[in-house]
Amino acid sequence: MAAACAVARTVCRPPQTRTGARPLLPNPSQPSAATSVHPRFMSSFSPDLVICGGGLSAKACALALAQTGLRVTLLGARPVAALPADAYTLRVYAINAASCQLLDQLRVWPQIPAARVQPVRAMHIQADGARLEFDAQQEQVEALAWIVESDAIEAALDLALGFERGVHRDAEHAVRLTRQPGSAAGWDVHTADGRTLRAPLLVGADGEHSLVRRSAGIATDTHDYVQRGLVTHFVCAAPADGVAYQTFADGGVIALLPLPPLQGQPMVSLVWSAPQPLAQDLLSLSADALASRVQAYLPALGATHLAPLQPAGGVGSWPLQRQLARRLVADGVALIGDAAHRVHPLAGQGLNLGLQDVQALAHTLQQRRPGQAVNDPRLLRRYARARAEQVLALATATDALARLYAAHSLVPAPLRALGLRATNALPAVKHLLSRYASGLPYLA
Numbered sequence: 365m366a367a368a369c370a371v372a373r374t375v376c377r378p379p380q381t382r383t384g385a386r387p388l389l390p391n392p393s394q395p396s397a398a399t400s401v402h403p404r405f406m407s408s409f410s411p412d413l414v415i416c417g418g419g420l421s422a423k424a425c426a427l428a429l430a431q432t433g434l435r436v437t438l439l440g441a442r443p444v445a446a447l448p449a450d451a452y453t454l455r456v457y458a459i460n461a462a463s464c465q466l467l468d469q470l471r472v473w474p475q476i477p478a479a480r481v482q483p484v485r486a487m488h489i490q491a492d493g494a495r496l497e498f499d500a501q502q503e504q505v506e507a508l509a510w511i512v513e514s515d516a517i518e519a520a521l522d523l524a525l526g527f528e529r530g531v532h533r534d535a536e537h538a539v540r541l542t543r544q545p546g547s548a549a550g551w552d553v554h555t556a557d558g559r560t561l562r563a564p565l566l567v568g569a570d571g572e573h574s575l576v577r578r579s580a581g582i583a584t585d586t587h588d589y590v591q592r593g594l595v596t597h598f599v600c601a602a603p604a605d606g607v608a609y610q611t612f613a614d615g616g617v618i619a620l621l622p623l624p625p626l627q628g629q630p631m632v633s634l635v636w637s638a639p640q641p642l643a644q645d646l647l648s649l650s651a652d653a654l655a656s657r658v659q660a661y662l663p664a665l666g667a668t669h670l671a672p673l674q675p676a677g678g679v680g681s682w683p684l685q686r687q688l689a690r691r692l693v694a695d696g697v698a699l700i701g702d703a704a705h706r707v708h709p710l711a712g713q714g715l716n717l718g719l720q721d722v723q724a725l726a727h728t729l730q731q732r733r734p735g736q737a738v739n740d741p742r743l744l745r746r747y748a749r750a751r752a753e754q755v756l757a758l759a760t761a762t763d764a765l766a767r768l769y770a771a772h773s774l775v776p777a778p779l780r781a782l783g784l785r786a787t788n789a790l791p792a793v794k795h796l797l798s799r800y801a802s803g804l805p806y807l808a
């Protein structure tokens with residue numbers, strides 16, 4: 365265990381400067397991601413696999429698989445805009461140690477500006493008058509997680525992809541997918557601009573409405589939480605000092621995540637999983653009125669020192685669902701990321717699960733025997749087995765927590781408070797929980 369923690373500490377520290385970054389060789393033949401690849405160029409590039417999807421899971425997967433020597437076409441990938449210097453972009457993620465390690469191996473983590481990475485040194489969770497605290501020092505890790513903007517990770521992925529010879533980025537979306545006849549055959553991928561790409565393996569990283577998943581005939585089990593996840597940032601009166609606050613309240617699950625100070629101002633990011641009608645109400649408020657509503661929860665969050673909160677940017681919201689694909693693989697198809705599973709954001713684990721899919725798929729394909737096809741069903745089944753336990757465990761745990769603290773919960777508040785206090789009093793249980801959330805093997 366100590367050895368694994370040491371790895372996390374060493375590997376996951378964000379760099380203070382860019383000078384320590386491993387140099388990457390420029391690739392003069394790499395087409396610009398801004399444009400779709402020229403058909404003449406495409407015909408000379410016959411990929412081992414096509415990844416459908418332009419999000420973080422897809423881009424990380426393209427890099428990881430190319431680094432194992434595979435030739436990858438990444439479909440639907442557009443480069444993200446440059447980060448504004450004077451504001452944070454809306455979406456921020458809590459990145460766990462396992463994801464951090466993967467991004468480091470892909471030479472992506474060192475390219476994220478250190479000034480836009482906030483290590484989480486403690487986590488305070490309050491509900492029903494009880495409190496549960498996690499502390500990085502007690503867990504003997506450098507940080508419990510790292511808060512980073514989605515765009516900052518994506519910009520670093522774009523940079524690394526620009527140097528990767530094995531990846532061809534293509535901005536077009538897939539509009540139709542057809543299976544070629546024959547047991548070992550692959551897929552024809554028809555693009556929005558009328559081209560057809562052919563590859564033995566198709567990786568579906570195309571999000572919740574995944575065309576790949578539907579084309580492979582993979583059904584999903586879906587539960588609608590009838591909630592929306594509201595996200596916005598605030599300037600606060602005092603630094604959150606690396607502490608993430610979360611409360612389970614009548615109005616839903618409210619989290620304030622620490623952000624690095626911006627132009628000397630302390631900042632936090634809100635993730636409020638609110639029941640649908642309340643979410644609509646909150647979305648209709650002015651920025652100042654929303655800040656006041658959040659401020660009213662600071663005592664419940666144990667964070668009154670952050671008041672007053674001032675709005676700092678726009679508000680976004682997403683419907684919250686648990687959606688699990690019944691299978692992660694089919695003939696010549698593997699699913700990763702939100703195409704495979706969506707979980708409640710209360711534990712900040714959705715993207716982390718997707719990145720761990722990437723790690724498992726790259727590891728599985730790298731282990732194939734000489735001459736073994738990338739779409740060999742035995743390989744794909746091995747990938748599915750490698751992911752089954754973690755995905756199910758996390759989806760079940762987040763679901764159970766969401767239901768436990770829902771307004772219509774069958775468990776009375778005093779009993780929930782007892783559970784939270786008991787957990788807080790048991791360092792070994794807390795250690796297992798934080799180890800599990802890190803994504804690293806928890807019995808290592």
Ligand SMILES: Cc1cc2nc3c(=O)[nH]c(=O)nc-3n(C[C@H](O)[C@H](O)[C@H](O)COP(=O)(O)OP(=O)(O)OC[C@H]3O[C@@H](n4cnc5c(N)ncnc54)[C@H](O)[C@@H]3O)c2cc1C
Binds near residue numbers: 715
């Ligand atoms: C409020 C909220 C807070 C969250 N906080 C966290 C957190 O702190 N930590 C965490 O780990 N996770 C968090 N998540 C979860 C995280 O947002 C998702 O898990 C993650 O964005 C999924 O990434 P993805 O690349 O798999 O899918 P997406 O981001 O959905 O990307 C799918 C991509 O595929 C492209 N695409 C779609 N169809 C096609 C097609 N036919 N052809 C080609 N491309 C296509 C789309 O354009 C898109 O670019 C949060 C979620 C919510 C709602």
